[in-house]
Amino acid sequence: MPLIEVKDLALAYEGHVVAKNINFTVNEGDYLCIIGENGSGKTTLMKAILGLLKIYSGEINFGEGLTQTEIGYMPQRTDIQKDFPATCYEVVLSGTLGSKKFKPFYSKEDKKRVEENMAILGIEDLKKRSFQDLSGGQQQRVLLARALCATEKIILLDEPVTGLDPIVTAEMYGIIKRLNEEHGIAVIMISHDIAGAIDSASHILHLHHEPLFFGTKDEYLLNQAAKDFLGGENK
Amino acid sequence: MSFTQMFADPMISEIIIKAILVGFMVSLCSSLLGVSLVLKRFSMIGDGLSHFGFFAVAIATTTKAFDIILNGKQISFALEFEMAVVVLVAIIILRINNSKTKGDAAIAIFSTAGIALGSIIYNVTGNNTMDVCTSLFGSTSIFTISNTDLVFTMIISLLVLAMFVVFYSRIFAVTFDPEFSKATGTSANFYNTLIAILTAVTIVIGMKMMGAIMISGLIIFPALSAMRVCKSFKGVVLTSAVFSVICFLIGFFIACRFSFQTGPTVVTIDVGAFLIFLLISKLKARKKVESI
Ligand SMILES: Nc1ncnc2c1ncn2[C@@H]1O[C@H](COP(=O)(O)OP(=O)(O)O)[C@@H](O)[C@H]1O
Ligand SMILES: [Mg+2]
Numbered sequence: 001m002p003l004i005e006v007k008d009l010a011l012a013y014e015g016h017v018v019a020k021n022i023n024f025t026v027n028e029g030d031y032l033c034i035i036g037e038n039g040s041g042k043t044t045l046m047k048a049i050l051g052l053l054k055i056y057s058g059e060i061n062f063g064e065g066l067t068q069t070e071i072g073y074m075p076q077r078t079d080i081q082k083d084f085p086a087t088c089y090e091v092v093l094s095g096t097l098g099s100k101k102f103k104p105f106y107s108k109e110d111k112k113r114v115e116e117n118m119a120i121l122g123i124e125d126l127k128k129r130s131f132q133d134l135s136g137g138q139q140q141r142v143l144l145a146r147a148l149c150a151t152e153k154i155i156l157l158d159e160p161v162t163g164l165d166p167i168v169t170a171e172m173y174g175i176i177k178r179l180n181e182e183h184g185i186a187v188i189m190i191s192h193d194i195a196g197a198i199d200s201a202s203h204i205l206h207l208h209h210e211p212l213f214f215g216t217k218d219e220y221l222l223n224q225a226a227k228d229f230l231g232g233e234n235k
Numbered sequence: 236m237s238f239t240q241m242f243a244d245p246m247i248s249e250i251i252i253k254a255i256l257v258g259f260m261v262s263l264c265s266s267l268l269g270v271s272l273v274l275k276r277f278s279m280i281g282d283g284l285s286h287f288g289f290f291a292v293a294i295a296t297t298t299k300a301f302d303i304i305l306n307g308k309q310i311s312f313a314l315e316f317e318m319a320v321v322v323l324v325a326i327i328i329l330r331i332n333n334s335k336t337k338g339d340a341a342i343a344i345f346s347t348a349g350i351a352l353g354s355i356i357y358n359v360t361g362n363n364t365m366d367v368c369t370s371l372f373g374s375t376s377i378f379t380i381s382n383t384d385l386v387f388t389m390i391i392s393l394l395v396l397a398m399f400v401v402f403y404s405r406i407f408a409v410t411f412d413p414e415f416s417k418a419t420g421t422s423a424n425f426y427n428t429l430i431a432i433l434t435a436v437t438i439v440i441g442m443k444m445m446g447a448i449m450i451s452g453l454i455i456f457p458a459l460s461a462m463r464v465c466k467s468f469k470g471v472v473l474t475s476a477v478f479s480v481i482c483f484l485i486g487f488f489i490a491c492r493f494s495f496q497t498g499p500t501v502v503t504i505d506v507g508a509f510l511i512f513l514l515i516s517k518l519k520a521r522k523k524v525e526s527i
Contacts, residue, residue: 050418069420079414084274086411087467094408098419104401130466150419 001063002027003154003186004049009058011044017056018044024205024214028064028153031180031187033201033217035194040208042190043076046156049188064153069098072151072185074143076158082132088142089127092118095149110149117148120183121175137168144175154186155179161193169193173200247377251491253385254378254444258483258497260392261441265450266457266479267399268434270472271410273458280431281451283328283342284321285438287349289447291320292370293356314384318391318439325435329428350447373446373498375490380443388440395433402429407468449498453479456505463512482508 002025010020019041026032034042047053049060051068062068072095095117096110118124121141126134131142140160147155157176161169177200179185191197198204204220206213213220265281272278295301295313302311324345331341357367380388399406405426409416413423434454441450457479461471486501 052414052417069418071418073415073418075412075414080412081274083462084411085462085466085468085471086407090407090468091411094404094411094415095419097404097408097416097421104404106404128467133466146415150415 003030003062003064003066004188005061005063006049007059007061009045009048009060010056011041011048011053012056013044019207019209021210022058022207023211024203026154026186026188026203029180029184029186030203031177031201032189032203032205033198034188034190034205034207035192035197036207036212038192042192042207043158045207046073046158046188046190049156066153070151070153072147072149072155074140074147074155074157074160076162077136077139077143078162080139080143084132086131087127088118088123088129088131088134089114091131091142092145092149095146098150113149114145117145120148120179121145135168137164137172140164140172141175148179148185151185154188157187157189159190159192161191161196169196173197176200250377250379253380254497255484255487257378257380257385257388257440257444258487258501259480260389260396261437261445261450262453262457262479262483262501263476264392264395264399264433264437265441265453266475267396267472268430268437269454269456269458269479270461270468270475271406271430272434272454273462274410275427278451278455278458279339279342279346280325280328280434281438281454283345283349284325284435285442285447285450286346287324288317288321288439288442289370290349290353290356291317292442292447293353296366296370297356297360297362310383311381314387314439317442318436321435321439322432325431326428329431333424353447369446370442371446371448372496373442373449374444375494375496378444378497391436391440395437398429398433402426403472406430411468445498445501446496449502452498452502452505453483456502456509457482460505460509460512463509463516478508479505 004026006022006024009022010017012018022045024032034045036042044053048055050071050073092114093106093110096106096113100110115124118127121144123138123141123145126138126142131139134142144155144157144160147157160176161172164172173196176187176189180187180200189197189201198217198220201217204213204215204217205211206220213223269278272280292313295316301313301316302309328341328345353370354367405416405421408421409423409426416423438450441453445453457475458471460478461475465471465474482504483501486504487497489495489504490497490500
């Protein structure tokens with residue numbers, strides 16, 4: 001049983017379908033990269049997986065003991081209010097809330113989890129810093145640490161490198177790769193930076209309102225090479 | 236009567252102590268809720284709720300329908316009635332906010348309708364302008380409250396405080412990032428409704444003293460001032476509470492001393508404090524730029 005199985009999924013805003021015929025699976029340890037142009041339905045698909053958007057038709061199933069609320073989610077950074085007063089610690093700590101059911105206060109384990117995840121991302125020294133004062137790359141790391149606190153198994157990242165400079169971008173990709181390889185966390189990453197993003201991916205979903213491709217990265221590269229060779233309509 | 240004589244008189248000092256109790260709790264509760272409301276860009280909900288509360292007060296005071304004689308004793312359920320109305324309005328505003336009409340339109344509807352309907356009721360029943368003035372701008376420093384209403388007010392405000400403390404971490408989470416909260420199983424809708432209801436009951440218990448028009452000032456200004464000073468959420472929440480209570484106490488004593496109305500005096504102090512903190516933070520920002 002895969003972690004996530006998407007079957008004949010169609011998604012719509014107010015009855016207006018923006019993506020359809022989506023079929024793919026994510027297994028433990030996979031690194032799926034969802035690529036496609038702006039407006040092709042990537043964020044919409046991610047919201048459906050997270051349960052933030054009602055499914056229009058089709059289904060999304062969760063396996064291997066994963067429930068929908070145990071997915072670590074890292075939103076597009078622009079979705080977060082700019083002048084919000086919060087320390088990095090407060091932000092990361094809020095990631096543990098989902099696992100607490102009805103307990104009102106944070107436990108020692110929650111705090112330990114936060115320390116661990118901040119250490120993994122190399123942001124222990126940012127604990128007391130104000131979130132709004134950080135650089136883009138630092139903010140992304142904080143949001144990734146929060147996502148890690150919400151999950152054991154899988155993280156969903158929406159455009160994690162948008163607006164970052166090339167060096168910080170490479171660092172970010174490195175961190176994500178490390179989480180996948182060393183910590184065994186499955187990754188679903190959205191990107192429109194095709195060249196950089198697919199580098200460490202195991203699987204690719206190329207979306208343009210419908211999937212243009214789903215399979216392993218190697219298949220994708222062969223496929224692309226063939227298209228390029230034939231002068232096909234890629235791009 | 237002089238200021239010190241006022242406190243020496245046991246009758247009046249009892250009134251003053253009751254007033255301080257109510258004002259203290261109302262300032263505290265509204266400043267805590269205000270942080271989340273201001274950050275959600277939803278602080279005007281206080282206006283919508285309190286202005287509609289003016290209408291509810293008008294109904295209760297002119298018809299006296301909620302003053303019941305029991306075993307020869309008169310008991311008033313006016314406060315309970317007002318609370319039911321305002322909580323209902325809070326829920327309706329959130330409903331409309333979730334649908335296509337934008338939240339600020341819903342707030343504006345209740346805000347203006349409440350004042351209009353309330354004034355008409357006072358006109359129809361021929362009540363004097365003094366009543367209208369009091370329920371709009373609040374009581375003078377001599378604020379009278381029955382013992383039953385005082386107990387009710389204390390219970391409600393302690394409940395609001397307890398709820399805020401218990402749900403503090405979730406209130407932070409849904410205010411900072413509602414989408415993430417929803418995705419990880421914390422219902423943003425539930426907590427938005429909770430905050431709106433807590434705001435509604437706080438407004439009702441504070442309205443008589445502070446006035447329907449003034450009460451939302453107690454929600455907005457302490458939070459805005461605190462945000463100028465603190466960069467952590469916890470810091471903003473605590474600072475907002477402290478500012479609010481201090482401003483209330485200063486405002487209240489000035490109101491007593493000069494026989495001003497309490498609500499406008501307290502809000503004026505709140506505004507003054509906000510301007511000072513705004514100025515300080517602007518100067519600091521300027522210094523930072525210069526030093527670079
Ligand atoms: N809240 C919304 N209401 C209506 N249409 C939307 C909404 N969000 C996105 N869309 C539309 O859905 C399509 C896919 O958007 P999105 O999934 O955000 O694209 P991507 O993330 O791939 O850039 C776009 O045409 C966009 O205009
Ligand atoms: Mg997107």
